[in-house]
Amino acid sequence: MNTATREAYGQALVELxxxxxxxxxxxxxxxxxxxxxxxxxxxxxxxxxxxxxxxMIGTAAGFAVSGKIPFASTFAIFAAGRAFEQIRNSxxxxxxxxxxxxxxxxxxxxxxxxxxxxxxxxxLMRSIPNMVVLNPSDDVEAxxxxxxxxxxxxxxxxxxGRAATPTLHDENYKFEIGKGExxxxxxxxxxxxxxxxxxxxxxxxxxxxxxxxxxxxVNIHTIKxxxxxxxxxxxxxxxxxxxxxxxSVIGGLGSAVCEVLSQELPTKVKLIGLxxxxxxxxxxKDLLEHYGLTTENIVETVKSF
Amino acid sequence: MNIKELKEIAKKVRVNIVEAVAAAKSGHxxxxxxxxxxxxxxxxxKMNVNPENPKCEDRDRLVLSKGHxxxxxxxxxAERGYFPKENLxxxxxxxxxxxxxxxxxxxxxxxxxxxxxxxxxxxxxGMALSAKLDKKDYKIYVILGDGExxxxxxxxxxxSASHYKLDNIIAILDYxxxxxxxxxxxxxxINPIDAKFEAFGWQVIKIDxxxxxxxxxxxxxxxxxKEKPTVIIAKTVKGKGVSFMENQASxxxxxxxxxxxxxxxxxxxxxxx
Numbered sequence: 001m002n003t004a005t006r007e008a009y010g011q012a013l014v015e016l017x018x019x020x021x022x023x024x025x026x027x028x029x030x031x032x033x034x035x036x037x038x039x040x041x042x043x044x045x046x047x048x049x050x051x052x053x054x055x056m057i058g059t060a061a062g063f064a065v066s067g068k069i070p071f072a073s074t075f076a077i078f079a080a081g082r083a084f085e086q087i088r089n090s091x092x093x094x095x096x097x098x099x100x101x102x103x104x105x106x107x108x109x110x111x112x113x114x115x116x117x118x119x120x121x122x123x124l125m126r127s128i129p130n131m132v133v134l135n136p137s138d139d140v141e142a143x144x145x146x147x148x149x150x151x152x153x154x155x156x157x158x159x160x161g162r163a164a165t166p167t168l169h170d171e172n173y174k175f176e177i178g179k180g181e182x183x184x185x186x187x188x189x190x191x192x193x194x195x196x197x198x199x200x201x202x203x204x205x206x207x208x209x210x211x212x213x214x215x216x217x218v219n220i221h222t223i224k225x226x227x228x229x230x231x232x233x234x235x236x237x238x239x240x241x242x243x244x245x246x247x248s249v250i251g252g253l254g255s256a257v258c259e260v261l262s263q264e265l266p267t268k269v270k271l272i273g274l275x276x277x278x279x280x281x282x283x284x285k286d287l288l289e290h291y292g293l294t295t296e297n298i299v300e301t302v303k304s305f
Numbered sequence: 306m307n308i309k310e311l312k313e314i315a316k317k318v319r320v321n322i323v324e325a326v327a328a329a330k331s332g333h334x335x336x337x338x339x340x341x342x343x344x345x346x347x348x349x350x351k352m353n354v355n356p357e358n359p360k361c362e363d364r365d366r367l368v369l370s371k372g373h374x375x376x377x378x379x380x381x382x383a384e385r386g387y388f389p390k391e392n393l394x395x396x397x398x399x400x401x402x403x404x405x406x407x408x409x410x411x412x413x414x415x416x417x418x419x420x421x422x423x424x425x426x427x428x429x430x431g432m433a434l435s436a437k438l439d440k441k442d443y444k445i446y447v448i449l450g451d452g453e454x455x456x457x458x459x460x461x462x463x464x465s466a467s468h469y470k471l472d473n474i475i476a477i478l479d480y481x482x483x484x485x486x487x488x489x490x491x492x493x494x495i496n497p498i499d500a501k502f503e504a505f506g507w508q509v510i511k512i513d514x515x516x517x518x519x520x521x522x523x524x525x526x527x528x529x530x531k532e533k534p535t536v537i538i539a540k541t542v543k544g545k546g547v548s549f550m551e552n553q554a555s556x557x558x559x560x561x562x563x564x565x566x567x568x569x570x571x572x573x574x575x576x577x578x
Contacts, residue, residue: 023438047434050468055427055461062431065409065417068438070431085421086458090428094409094418 002164005142005196006103009160010034012146013071017042022150023063025049025072027056032162033073033103053078057086057100064096069150072098076105076159080121091155092130099149101158106246107274107291108163108196108284117279123251125157126224132177133223135159135253137198138168141221144175152177161246163284165196168219180227182234186214189302190234193244194220194253197272197293201244204298213302220253228260235267240305242270246293249273270301306350311517314384315345319546319573321380321393327566329397332405335556337377339481339514339541340448344381346520347446356386359413365443366416366432370425371450371479372406373558378415379403387414423456425449426476430462433471444528447476449536452484455493460505466534467506474534475527476507479514481543483554502536514539546573 014037016022023045030036030048039046049056053074060070072079079102080087091098102121109117126133134149134156136142142160149156168183183198184205193201198219205215216234220227235241241261243254254271261267274291288294318341326332344367348354352365369378376396383390388402395401402411406420417432419425429447436443453459466474478498486492495501499509508530512519520539527535543557544550547569561569 023435045438047469049465050461052458052461052465054424054458055430055465058424058427058458058462059431059434059465062417062428062433063435064431065428066432066435066439068435086424086427089418089421090424 001167003139003167004162004164005136005139005160006034006162008139008142009101009103009146010037012143013038014041016150019069019150021067021069023047023068023070025056025060025070027051027053027074027078029074033101035073053083054086057083058090060098061090061096064098070098071101073101073103075116076102076118076121077116080118080124080157084124088128092128095130095154097153099156099158101146101160103160104162105159106161107279107287108161108246110162110284110287111281113281114278119248119274119279120251121159122223122247122253123255126256127251130155131224132156134177134221135195135223136221137195137219138165140167140169140171140173141175144173145221148175148177159195161196166199168199168202175221178222178225178227180230181219181221182216182230183219184215184217186216188214188238189240189242189305190216190218190238191242191244191298191302192218192220192231192234192253192257194223195246197244197246200293200295201298203295204302207295207299208302215302223253223256226256226260228264231257231260232264235261235265239267241267242272242298242301244272244298247273249275268305270305272297272301308517311345311349314349315342315517316573316576318345318377318380318384320570321383321390322376323547323561323566323569323573325376325380325393325396326560328394330560331397332376332560333373333558334376334561335483335543335550335553336371336374336450336479336481338545338547338550339543340374340377340479341545342515342517343448343477343479343520343539344377346517348381348385350521351524352446353443356414359387363441363443365446367446367448368417368425368429369407369419369448371422371448371453372419372425375405375407378407379412382412382414422450422453423458426459426462426466429474430465430469430471433473434469436473444473444475447474449476449478451478451480451482451489451495452492454478454495454498463502463505463507470532471534472531475524476534476536478536478538479541480538481541483543483552483557485554485557487554499538506533508533508535509538510535511538512540514541515545546576548572
């Protein structure tokens with residue numbers, strides 16, 4: 001089944017609406033971010049802030065000061081990008097209990113093009129002290145991540161996608177902030193992926209197996225705090241690491257993995273992601289292919305070691 | 306509290322400001338002195354607060370959106386009994402409870418962390434919306450700078466406060482006319498500032514920001530306004546109370562040296578109460 005992580009966000013919010021502390025803010029994108037699902041069941045705790053992302057984040061901070069649990073949503077480019085300094089100074093500096101659920105991350109935004117495709121948001125968000133950064137791989141994990149974010153006290157950035165992607169987890173899946181997930185075990189290489197690239201990493205592992213290469217596949221849904229222990233463990237077991245993300249290779253998952261390994265266990269790492277380039281218009285599928293965010297490229301990269 | 310008593314306290318607050326900034330050897334005395342009478346009136350006369358229980362749920366809140374005048378807020382909070390006055394000398398020092406800009410995690414009585422200009426009104430709106438949801442009738446006071454309203458986010462927030470009919474927001478604009486690079490007129494003209502707020506749907510009250518009776522009356526008037534937020538445009542003098550600092554943009558962010566400190570304290574103390 002293919003479902004977008006933003007769909008799961010809307011469903012999670014509807015379930016969370018029973019909690020009277022939950023308030024939801026949006027910046028005129030409620031239908032796209034799926035916060036409109038919450039508005040439908042709980043209009044009194046839904047606040048449209050208009051096309052004013054900086055004010056939305058500041059308002060969310062004020063709600064949090066008053067004991068509410070605000071979820072603020074817009075596209076990732078406008079949340080992490082436009083409102084960066086509001087997130088830094090009004091939310092993270094005082095460690096307020098604000099959740100920023102940013103949808104339409106990465107190039108799979110598609111036809112809207114490069115202006116709307118956030119490829120730096122993980123980098124921006126993980127550099128802020130006190131911030132937790134989550135990047136779920138499918139709808140089941142997205143829902144679990146939203147519930148975990150609501151339980152956790154403090155700022156959380158949740159990266160969500162526009163496009164429908166395969167469901168990898170079943171309903172019994174247990175999600176824990178900061179704990180990576182081993183989806184497949186192999187001795188030859190570790191493929192560490194995040195977000196929608198986890199499904200492609202699994203496909204690549206299947207193809208590699210047919211060629212006699214056994215890959216470990218790790219899902220890093222929590223970019224920060226990152227699961228150092230697991231990353232070091234799989235690097236030790238395989239000696240070769242490939243990271244895969246729908247994000248710039250500067251500052252994202254690949255960088256975070258290198259920060260761990262360079263200090264704990266120097267290991268050769270190959271990074272798959274956007275190579276210091278903006279996206280452009282196109283279908284999500286064409287864009288993923290154009291930028292090498294494909295099963296084939298993961299296979300080729302593994303074989304190039 | 307009568308006006309004479311309030312003025313006596315404002316004098317002590319001004320002394321606290323000068324002492325703290327001088328001890329820190331950095332900070333913002335000019336704007337701190339211009340807002341001193343406003344903050345003194347609010348914390349000693351108008352606001353429902355309890356220094357024994359700074360987080361009391363039903364208290365009035367204050368967001369110092371022009372966060373660089375933290376010395377004025379700290380001076381008032383210390384005078385009001387939130388923490389010992391000796392602590393004022395630790396302003397801006399390593400591990401101090403008194404950070405260069407207000408930090409709600411460090412200082413009792415600080416309701417919101419601020420400092421990056423333009424962000425405080427949005428946070429105040431969040432508090433005001435939350436109060437409405439909870440059916441609480443406390444007020445949220447927001448101190449804005451005249452240079453600060455050049456920030457676009459202020460106008461996003463001004464629109465939101467009006468859209469959501471936040472009559473529990475009382476903003477006070479400390480209109481001293483000066484910012485770092487010079488006068489508002491030279492740097493970036495903000496006028497007609499009253500018409501701008503009116504056009505955004507706000508109630509506007511204009512007063513002399515050093516007339517404590519006028520401040521008190523304006524707050525009472527603001528409290529009676531229904532269905533819309535109020536801004537009190539308070540005309541003030543930057544550096545008020547220390548003649549060599551008055552109306553000098555150069556005293557925006559400069560600390561007095563030892564001689565200047567002594568002269569300033571002497572002048573404040575002999576000043577008319």
